[in-house]
Amino acid sequence: MDTTGQDERLSTAERRRGELLEAADRVVLREGPGASMNAIAAEAGITKPILYRHFGDKGGLYRALAVRHTDALLEALRAALDAPSERRERVEATLDTYLAAIEARPQVYRFLMHPAEDSTTGEGAFDVGQHSAPLLRRLGEELAQVIAERVDLGPESEELARVWGHGIVGMMHAAGDWWLRERPCERAQLVRHLADLLWGRLAAAGDRVGGPGF
Amino acid sequence: MDTTGQDERLSTAERRRGELLEAADRVVLREGPGASMNAIAAEAGITKPILYRHFGDKGGLYRALAVRHTDALLEALRAALDAPSERRERVEATLDTYLAAIEARPQVYRFLMHPAEDSTTGEGAFDVGQHSAPLLRRLGEELAQVIAERVDLGPESEELARVWGHGIVGMMHAAGDWWLRERPCERAQLVRHLADLLWGRLAAAGDRVGGPGF
DNA sequence: GTCAGATCGTTACCATGGGTAATAACAAGT
DNA sequence: ACTTGTTATTACCCATGGTAACGATCTGAC
Numbered sequence: 373m374d375t376t377g378q379d380e381r382l383s384t385a386e387r388r389r390g391e392l393l394e395a396a397d398r399v400v401l402r403e404g405p406g407a408s409m410n411a412i413a414a415e416a417g418i419t420k421p422i423l424y425r426h427f428g429d430k431g432g433l434y435r436a437l438a439v440r441h442t443d444a445l446l447e448a449l450r451a452a453l454d455a456p457s458e459r460r461e462r463v464e465a466t467l468d469t470y471l472a473a474i475e476a477r478p479q480v481y482r483f484l485m486h487p488a489e490d491s492t493t494g495e496g497a498f499d500v501g502q503h504s505a506p507l508l509r510r511l512g513e514e515l516a517q518v519i520a521e522r523v524d525l526g527p528e529s530e531e532l533a534r535v536w537g538h539g540i541v542g543m544m545h546a547a548g549d550w551w552l553r554e555r556p557c558e559r560a561q562l563v564r565h566l567a568d569l570l571w572g573r574l575a576a577a578g579d580r581v582g583g584p585g586f
Numbered sequence: 587m588d589t590t591g592q593d594e595r596l597s598t599a600e601r602r603r604g605e606l607l608e609a610a611d612r613v614v615l616r617e618g619p620g621a622s623m624n625a626i627a628a629e630a631g632i633t634k635p636i637l638y639r640h641f642g643d644k645g646g647l648y649r650a651l652a653v654r655h656t657d658a659l660l661e662a663l664r665a666a667l668d669a670p671s672e673r674r675e676r677v678e679a680t681l682d683t684y685l686a687a688i689e690a691r692p693q694v695y696r697f698l699m700h701p702a703e704d705s706t707t708g709e710g711a712f713d714v715g716q717h718s719a720p721l722l723r724r725l726g727e728e729l730a731q732v733i734a735e736r737v738d739l740g741p742e743s744e745e746l747a748r749v750w751g752h753g754i755v756g757m758m759h760a761a762g763d764w765w766l767r768e769r770p771c772e773r774a775q776l777v778r779h780l781a782d783l784l785w786g787r788l789a790a791a792g793d794r795v796g797g798p799g800f
Numbered sequence: 801g802t803c804a805g806a807t808c809g810t811t812a813c814c815a816t817g818g819g820t821a822a823t824a825a826c827a828a829g830t
Numbered sequence: 831a832c833t834t835g836t837t838a839t840t841a842c843c844c845a846t847g848g849t850a851a852c853g854a855t856c857t858g859a860c
Contacts, residue, residue, distance in 0.1 A: 384807090408846060419810060421849075430847065460789070508760060524792045528779075531771055535779040536788065539761040546722060546756020547749055557745055565742075565749040572786015574750065575674070578738045622817060633839060635820075644818065 389426050389436075392416050396437055405483045409433075435506075441480055442507050445473055446514060453518050463570060467563045471548050475559060478552060485549070508545060512538035540570065603640050603650075606630050610651055615693045623647075649720075655694055656721050659687055660728060667732050677784060681758060681777045688762050689773060699763070722759060726752035754784065 395416035399407045409430055413420045427433040452465040474481040484507050516537025519525075525532045543566065551562050609630035613621045623644055627634045641647040666683040669676055688695040698721050730751025733739075739746045757780065765776050 388808095409848085410846080418808095420847085421811095422809065424848065425808085459793075509764065512760065512764060519788075522794050523788070524794045531775070532779050532782075534770065535761055535765075535776060536783050538764040539757040539780055539783055542760020542763075543753040543757035546726065546759065547753040549719070549756075550723065550726060550752040551749075556748065561745070562749060565746050566753055568746070569750050569753055570783070570786070571789040572784070574733075574737070575785040579673075580736050580738045623819085624817075634818085635840095636838065638819065639837085 385426075392418075392423065392426055393433075393436055393440065396433055397440075400437065400483050401479045404479070405434075438484055438507060441484055442510060445470075445507075446510065448473060449511070449514070453515075460567060460571065464563050464567050467544060467566055468559065470544055471551070471559050471562060474548050474552055481552070485545070508541055509538075512541040515541055543569070606632075606637065606640055607647075607650060607654065610647055611654075614651065614697055618693075619648075619697045652698055652721060655698055656724060659684075659721075660724065662687060663725070663728070667729075674781060674785065678777050678781050681780055682773065684758055685762050685765070685773050685776065688766055692766060695766070699759070722755055723752075726755040729755055757783070 392412075396407075396412045399412045399415045403411060409420050409423055412433070413423050416423075423433060427436060448469050449466060452469040453462065455462055455465055457465070513534070514537070516534040519536055520529055520533035523533070547562065547566055551557075551559075606626075610621075610626045613626045613629045617625060623634050623637055626647070627637050630637075637647060641650060662683050663680060666679040667676065669679055671679070727748075728751070730748040733750055734743055734747035737747070761776065761780055765771075765773075771779075
């Protein structure tokens, strides 16, 4: 990713926009999603109105930021999804890619998923247009498409694929979120556990002594 | 009639707290999670400082509200989880209970899960202490416990159960969220699709023509 | 040279909304 | 009646998103 290099054929406005986004990124990474527009403007060496000229409102800025990171993550996931290996391996690779990403940059992840975080002064923190849902929905749709394209699911293929796409993404997200907080095991282990779940081990497992199992 | 309305002789702090919570509930249901403390106070027939005396800050109020609804939902889920039927049936009943709940009261659901919503004036909307994660984590832990208690998972039982608990809850949540937005099918159908996913149908399905499947 | 007009930028300001003194009613115990 | 503790109110602080009005600067045309 050549974010910093001086791009040749870009209008000054586009260049500026990129610079502003990077400044915003730094601030958000440092201060969390509650970063104020003033702080971002200061980091960029300018003042608020310019930010508003470029991004409309705070939601616009955050959306631009989110899109940027989401694109990067999606690209990585697509690579894992498109690898020429067996299905189980592919699923594990995808899960691992996602988890590795959120492990490597938890701040970015928290920004994308959990808009608010601190409440030092008196405001709580801003959500600004709910960018978490877009990311998850995008991932869900993407996965649904891959499933629909490649897995033979009979007549209800389309519908099933979408349900599964969103379901699996949600599973990955929730498990990852919990794992990131508690770190109860290695990443590889988590990946195996989740793949096992997807592979129907819950259905296959026997009941425990004392009654019918879940 | 003075400000409080029809109160006989009931000045207990707990009663008041309950009344305030109900007023807050009405406002949040009407105006969404972005409801201001002033609005809530007005609905309750009192003023801000009283709310702050009772709940500390906005996060406290919203947390109290969330706990209340979460408790109700959890109770319903526990009933489905504890039914004396077979595992698959139980899983379907639990999924259906959850989905029926969010279908019946989407406003409540959105409040619990998606803190922000509108941005009429100029602020975006407040998250206030992230009450969505607590709900999901609580559900995840609860389910993990049920799984660990009743399913025989071998040596890693504990760990597996927690991963699965959070994973399944996340799957349910994400799929439900998407379903609620797009309504692509009947609830029963969604339940079946999700249960199928949990039952390993993804692993069992064949590849589509043209290459290895996901 | 100088003037019109986009850009790019700043200061000063508004409105909203969370949160908190300072203070007023008012009940009861003495 | 005097004190005391609870309850509620008014009036305020202050941070933040968002904007209007104004200034600087660079470009090309005449």
